[in-house]
Amino acid sequence: MHEFLELFDYNAWAMRALFAAVGALSDDQYHRDLKSSFGGIHGTLAHIVWAEQLWLHRWKGKTNPVVAQGTDLSSLAEVRERWEAVDAERGVFLAALTNLDDTRIVKPSSGGEYVHTFRQMFRHVINHSSYHRGQVVAFFRQLGSKPPDTDLITYYRRKAANWL
Numbered sequence: 001m002h003e004f005l006e007l008f009d010y011n012a013w014a015m016r017a018l019f020a021a022v023g024a025l026s027d028d029q030y031h032r033d034l035k036s037s038f039g040g041i042h043g044t045l046a047h048i049v050w051a052e053q054l055w056l057h058r059w060k061g062k063t064n065p066v067v068a069q070g071t072d073l074s075s076l077a078e079v080r081e082r083w084e085a086v087d088a089e090r091g092v093f094l095a096a097l098t099n100l101d102d103t104r105i106v107k108p109s110s111g112g113e114y115v116h117t118f119r120q121m122f123r124h125v126i127n128h129s130s131y132h133r134g135q136v137v138a139f140f141r142q143l144g145s146k147p148p149d150t151d152l153i154t155y156y157r158r159k160a161a162n163w164l
Contacts, residue, residue: 001094001097001100004094004100004119004122005094007122007126008090008091008094008122008126010126010152010155011125011126011129011130012087013150013155013164014129014130014133014150014155015048015083015087015129015133017148017149017150018045018133018136018148018150019045019076019079019080019083020148021140021147021148022041022045022076022136023076024145025041025143025145029041029143029145030042030076032143034139034142034143036135036139037135038069040139041136041139042073042076042079043069044132044135044136044139045070045076045079045136046069046070046071046073046079047069047070047132048083048128048129048132048133049070049073049079049082049083049086050065050067050068050069050070051125051128051129052083052086052087052090052125052129053065053082053086055121055124055125056086056089056090056093058104058106058121059093059104059118059121060093061104064109068109070082097118099118100117100118100119100122101117101118101119102117102118103115103116103117103118104116104118104121106121130150130152133150137150
């Protein structure tokens with residue numbers, strides 16, 4: 001369990017670093033359509049937050065978030081506020097979890113029904129968020145801005161040096 005707690009701590013560190021860097025962009029840059037899967041920075045961040053909330057709901061046996069893909073979020077402040085709430089709720093859930101091999105039935109909107117262990121789902125959530133943070137880093141470069149370093153090895157190095 002320790003490894004997953006550390007990975008979710010990394011995820012939180014990386015998201016906060018990304019939110020801080022995005023906060024320095026203009027509103028136009030933040031909302032600009034960069035022709036990606038979710039438009040640009042705003043759409044991609046809203047998707048990350050929505051997906052993390054979706055998986056948390058699945059783990060807890062709750063219904064899916066009301067609005068798909070976080071399209072109800074219109075500003076960076078709203079995206080960050082939702083993410084902070086999801087992260088806090090996830091922390092409570094993780095603190096109570098005792099068996100990573102317990103399973104949940106997952107029914108994606110695309111159809112089907114799958115059984116996954118928490119171990120599998122946790123890996124997926126961390127990987128999914130990291131993948132999309134990488135897209136946001138690329139958006140920074142497209143906009144001519146310096147992206148934050150949200151790499152896992154940077155997290156480990158800063159943690160070792162007490163720089164977090």
